[in-house]
Amino acid sequence: MEITDKFLPAEARSRKGKKKKLFIGSHFVLLLVLLFVLVPFYILVITSLESEIEANNAAFTWWPQMGFTVKAYKSVLFRKMGGTSVVRGLWNTLWIYLPGLIVGLFMSALSAFAFAKLRFRAKNFMFSVLLVTMMIPNCMSTIASFLIFDNIGWVNTPFPLMVPRMFGSIGVVFFLRQYFLGIPDDLMGAAKIDGLSNFGIFIKIMLGIAAPALIAQFIITFIGAYNDYMGPLIYLQDASMYTLQIALAFFADVYTQNWPLRMAGCVVAMLPLIILYLISQKFILKGIAVSSGLKG
């Protein structure tokens, strides 16, 4: 390398050196960024495996001085507190949100299919209204929604978290519409000749073709629902109905000074989604990237 470099003109040589420096520099910066993201996770896990005495009474160490223990995990998984537990919370999260998410995904897909493939008079008007609603902040509906749900007896039931989701979500409609637009129209024509109605085409053909997009949107909305905090905080008052996030916050409120326990709770609450993400990251990242496709 040294020898060949010497035969290069001075300018090219300096440029090459510069490039190499830039190459090393970029890697160094990337390493710093990755450390910034990963170190907190490390701290989280290592603390959850420490003994309570060590975490609460000594300066933080990167490796437990008094040995590892899974005591905190045992408490998190098996201790019941005021009618709630993390396991119970996980179960509640699933049965409260999944029906709304599944029905909602179907309705969003149906709507997106109509916007992408059918011709009807109100189409453009309806679509631009949907666009505008995305920009309307929803903070003013929080209080009144509670008032309404309270007056029809839905507070402290899972319905406020379940039913609104069943109508589909505007963001998902946008994403799926984009996907349906990419499916050739010839397919529709062929299916019509075979005597299928529009709804039949949707059920028998489109849902199958759009399966990857549907899975992506399902996972993304599931992540959102799983991590939903303000909704269940407002509507679920009975501890036996707490979702995982509320159970976690409740745990943390009770054990304000038991850091291993709090951190173990975080790990247990985060782990299902982290595993889901690692399995399906291609779907998720693609789904998120395309959702910005409504530009211009």
Next chain:
Amino acid sequence: MRDKENPEFSDTRLFKNNTASSAAKKLKRREDIEGTLMAISPFIGYILFGLFPMLLSLVVSFTELKSYDITRMKFVGFDNYKTILTSEMFYTSVVNTLYYCLSVPVNMVSALFIANLLTKPLKARGFARTVLFLPSVCSTVGVTLMWTWIYEANYGVINTFLSGIGLPKVGFMTTKEWFMPSVLFLSLWMGGTNIVLMQAALANVDSSLKEAARIDGAREITVFWKITFPGITPTLFYMLIMNLIGAMQEMAIMQVITTNGVGPGYRAVTLTYYLYRMAFTNTATDGLGMGSALSWIVAIAIIIITRINFRLSKKWVNYD
């Protein structure tokens, strides 16, 4: 084919052709109804659970309502709005919210920087992508709890480090000055979604244009500002609008991170957290009327800011 073989059949076809326009009209009507019905579900959802509560909250904002009993509403005109706009707490929460909104430009610039870094032929790019999005799938509650431990006043990581190098410990969560910067840092850590969006935008920039400019001897920085940046402005604009709408309504972090409900020196009270507290924590003193009035003030502010952003976008966003 069959038509040609069977003259009677083609006769019927001819006959049908005469009435085709009315049949087509009927078909068109059917499609109109069918399409509307299929598309309508998110609308009904929005009307029932978005629009209707919004209008109700407009009504409630002109009343005094210090319980959840809707029959006890008492009309008070603009009193709620007056009380809020003259209260000191409101301006504190405006300042706090604007302070938190600093996260938008900070997170966007850092996301752009990192996404740009990832366009280079680096090792472990796939791994980096995976890692960078990881915080975004973690819940606000979990992440916030985790950072409270990192920020912890006595034995947290940062304070252990600070005292190790002979500096005094800092109460990140307990002092007025440090609270919001600590929260901003936390939100920076969670910024994976922005990086993914930015990466997608950068990947869509025409690379042949960049190559051509490089061959012409343009420097990297010029290539970035003249070719890459204009290409990603639509995504930047979309992110700016959506992140700002989100940041102006942030309250989950504040709700979890504070132990006393308001943070040191009321620094945790953002506008939406303030209205949440009015309606759900201080129901008997502030009540739902006040909360609704504040929610409309916030909403109108957000809509005005969004409109200004759309106006300004004509100057810098480049749609091709």
